[in-house]
Amino acid sequence: MELLFDMSEYYNRLKKVKDSMEEHGLDVLLVSNPSNINYLSGYDAYSFYVVQALIVIKDQDQPYWIGRRQDANGAKLTTWLEDDHIYYYTDDYLHSTTKHPMDVIAHVLKQLRQDRRRIGLEMGSYYFSAIAYETLKGWLPDATFVNTTNLVSYVRMIKSARELQYMRHAARNAELAMQTGVDSIKTGVSENEVVANIYQAQMKGAGGIDGDYPSIVPLLLSGVKTSSPHLTWDGATFQGNEIITLELAGVHKRYHSPLARTIKLGKPSDRERRLSDALHDAMDAALSAVKPGEMCGDIAMAWTEAIKKYGFDKYDRLGYSVGLSYPPNWSEHTASIRQNNQTVLQPNMVFHLIPGLWEEDCGLEFSETFVVTEDGCETLADYPRELIVKEDVKGAPSQR
Amino acid sequence: MELLFDMSEYYNRLKKVKDSMEEHGLDVLLVSNPSNINYLSGYDAYSFYVVQALIVIKDQDQPYWIGRRQDANGAKLTTWLEDDHIYYYTDDYLHSTTKHPMDVIAHVLKQLRQDRRRIGLEMGSYYFSAIAYETLKGWLPDATFVNTTNLVSYVRMIKSARELQYMRHAARNAELAMQTGVDSIKTGVSENEVVANIYQAQMKGAGGIDGDYPSIVPLLLSGVKTSSPHLTWDGATFQGNEIITLELAGVHKRYHSPLARTIKLGKPSDRERRLSDALHDAMDAALSAVKPGEMCGDIAMAWTEAIKKYGFDKYDRLGYSVGLSYPPNWSEHTASIRQNNQTVLQPNMVFHLIPGLWEEDCGLEFSETFVVTEDGCETLADYPRELIVKEDVKGAPSQR
Numbered sequence: 181m182e183l184l185f186d187m188s189e190y191y192n193r194l195k196k197v198k199d200s201m202e203e204h205g206l207d208v209l210l211v212s213n214p215s216n217i218n219y220l221s222g223y224d225a226y227s228f229y230v231v232q233a234l235i236v237i238k239d240q241d242q243p244y245w246i247g248r249r250q251d252a253n254g255a256k257l258t259t260w261l262e263d264d265h266i267y268y269y270t271d272d273y274l275h276s277t278t279k280h281p282m283d284v285i286a287h288v289l290k291q292l293r294q295d296r297r298r299i300g301l302e303m304g305s306y307y308f309s310a311i312a313y314e315t316l317k318g319w320l321p322d323a324t325f326v327n328t329t330n331l332v333s334y335v336r337m338i339k340s341a342r343e344l345q346y347m348r349h350a351a352r353n354a355e356l357a358m359q360t361g362v363d364s365i366k367t368g369v370s371e372n373e374v375v376a377n378i379y380q381a382q383m384k385g386a387g388g389i390d391g392d393y394p395s396i397v398p399l400l401l402s403g404v405k406t407s408s409p410h411l412t413w414d415g416a417t418f419q420g421n422e423i424i425t426l427e428l429a430g431v432h433k434r435y436h437s438p439l440a441r442t443i444k445l446g447k448p449s450d451r452e453r454r455l456s457d458a459l460h461d462a463m464d465a466a467l468s469a470v471k472p473g474e475m476c477g478d479i480a481m482a483w484t485e486a487i488k489k490y491g492f493d494k495y496d497r498l499g500y501s502v503g504l505s506y507p508p509n510w511s512e513h514t515a516s517i518r519q520n521n522q523t524v525l526q527p528n529m530v531f532h533l534i535p536g537l538w539e540e541d542c543g544l545e546f547s548e549t550f551v552v553t554e555d556g557c558e559t560l561a562d563y564p565r566e567l568i569v570k571e572d573v574k575g576a577p578s579q580r
Numbered sequence: 581m582e583l584l585f586d587m588s589e590y591y592n593r594l595k596k597v598k599d600s601m602e603e604h605g606l607d608v609l610l611v612s613n614p615s616n617i618n619y620l621s622g623y624d625a626y627s628f629y630v631v632q633a634l635i636v637i638k639d640q641d642q643p644y645w646i647g648r649r650q651d652a653n654g655a656k657l658t659t660w661l662e663d664d665h666i667y668y669y670t671d672d673y674l675h676s677t678t679k680h681p682m683d684v685i686a687h688v689l690k691q692l693r694q695d696r697r698r699i700g701l702e703m704g705s706y707y708f709s710a711i712a713y714e715t716l717k718g719w720l721p722d723a724t725f726v727n728t729t730n731l732v733s734y735v736r737m738i739k740s741a742r743e744l745q746y747m748r749h750a751a752r753n754a755e756l757a758m759q760t761g762v763d764s765i766k767t768g769v770s771e772n773e774v775v776a777n778i779y780q781a782q783m784k785g786a787g788g789i790d791g792d793y794p795s796i797v798p799l800l801l802s803g804v805k806t807s808s809p810h811l812t813w814d815g816a817t818f819q820g821n822e823i824i825t826l827e828l829a830g831v832h833k834r835y836h837s838p839l840a841r842t843i844k845l846g847k848p849s850d851r852e853r854r855l856s857d858a859l860h861d862a863m864d865a866a867l868s869a870v871k872p873g874e875m876c877g878d879i880a881m882a883w884t885e886a887i888k889k890y891g892f893d894k895y896d897r898l899g900y901s902v903g904l905s906y907p908p909n910w911s912e913h914t915a916s917i918r919q920n921n922q923t924v925l926q927p928n929m930v931f932h933l934i935p936g937l938w939e940e941d942c943g944l945e946f947s948e949t950f951v952v953t954e955d956g957c958e959t960l961a962d963y964p965r966e967l968i969v970k971e972d973v974k975g976a977p978s979q980r
Contacts, residue, residue, distance in 0.1 A: 227810035229909035254808030303710035310703035313710035372790040376783035383776035390815030408654030410627035415790030509629035
């Protein structure tokens, strides 16, 4: 199978990671986060639900991949690693009460004579559990472990031209999926039918851009459920006269471009208009604050100032960096757009800015995914940034 | 919102978990696995990508839910817990370099005077990371921690009548999704288009059974990729004359009924026929070995004996228990169908039996989800258990 990036790009990524390892005084990095494994090796499979690792050694050119035996063929097919850098454990290590895949990973580290060195671990990764850590520590008493959960993720924050191309393609899929959702929402139609159409659009993709699975399911919420942004759909049908929020991502080659909008099925109330106007103006203010050299906290401050004019007050997190990801989340878990965050914006960083205003029984949100440019920012998706009003609830969508 | 089960069922589940806690000598259980949180409280949202916990205390009637502030409304809407049993942490604990949500959970345990007791932890859960463990330990030096990753999951193994009803509904969705996939596979059609249609069918559901998101994406593999069962689709088009494996699940109310089949686009080769015949006979042999009182290992042995007649030899894991689940996996991580597994089969346990035969450049698999009955087993999906041959590659599917 073909690699998605030139070898020079993989070497460049590995060099940056090794530079960061040197800064952190690391000899070895044990990578567990599947996005980081993919970033460095190209490995791409839905196999991260079992223990996997990529071992990066500071004085070796090529990392080592270790996973389940039946996935080793996939590592040969999707990575740039030579076959002798691919190790596996057998199925008896899986969900066993007496064995753990980390037994094998520890053994490989010993075999590679890395068991007395300073080893970075992604201790906050979903895919490096407490028991994995305890098992590894037990086998390698002479190693020194350092928590470096976000070392690779910080390198990932600045995107290459090819990565941005995949993200722009993903944005085309996001536009299609959003339009499909808006078109599908009608009185008498069930939530799951709308989600069915959205999924179809996400995977089919726009104009030949093959869609990939999103790290988060489409979040379609209506009525009282809009007050809790991570509830999921069921078989309830739209009744008319409700507020509906929809957050989804277009995805291409594991790169995500998230997009959220709010739809009113029926005539908006004054309160809904006011929430929408506040969000609209504050989004403009926030995007205007984006510039290389400014900080993530500055974006949050511009947003908070703007909603104050409408009498709102909110200090929750407004956004986060995005790019390559696997379930269960598309955030890179590095910089957050929120008060006091001092991450300095640099060209080719990409963020999903998703401010919402949630009251006890109703919530509105809309979002943009933007790339930091030389002098400001560029939003990836081209979709009307406003409350989408479908007054003719059984007919075609109309925008305010 | 309506609970999916009667209160008596939730009380019964909690009682069984407390009985098991007593056997393990636990005062407190800190539940992190979202399937277990749902099982005990009803909580259902796509919010498990942030730290969440359910605290079960042996001498208290109601557990405590703790999650992110913006998800607390969802806990009020979807659980049977009273509002004063719902705690939250604010967004400044999220992806912070100085704070961790476990700070707040430790604080709540102190407030509830549980910080000097024996506390069970799901140390092998995807959603209880190494850093979460270290943080908790740091705050609670007087607690005794015990790894009880599968305590709740073992209780979940035996399904109630209502759970089986949801799983039978899920099986209808699996049949529809499988048929949609089979119908969509044609020469010149791309993999992602087929997956798009499968997703649509999964969510739309069969005959009004609303579909829910699967814990694993549809695994559609063709040609050389069938040698590695967890690779995912891309934009490649079917060329004709290839073997295609498809593993998917129908899902309803978070309950999964997985199903896998192999399709030949074109005329099967002798080798493919032989692999298919071996799998077919071995599946019959394995299902015939299912009976209360027998062990999981007996099923594996029956399968292995059957393929030996065809000259094959394989000792990988053949299956696992299934039911309620969240991404990234639908296995319950308890009993495995494999050599020497001594889990005794009991009525109303449900397993996904998915044996495959993978050679270097080609693989075949088909699977069944079955419930153990009083005297044998019942397969949930009704779908022809054989190699599906589409010889007229541009026309309608025909079965051998």
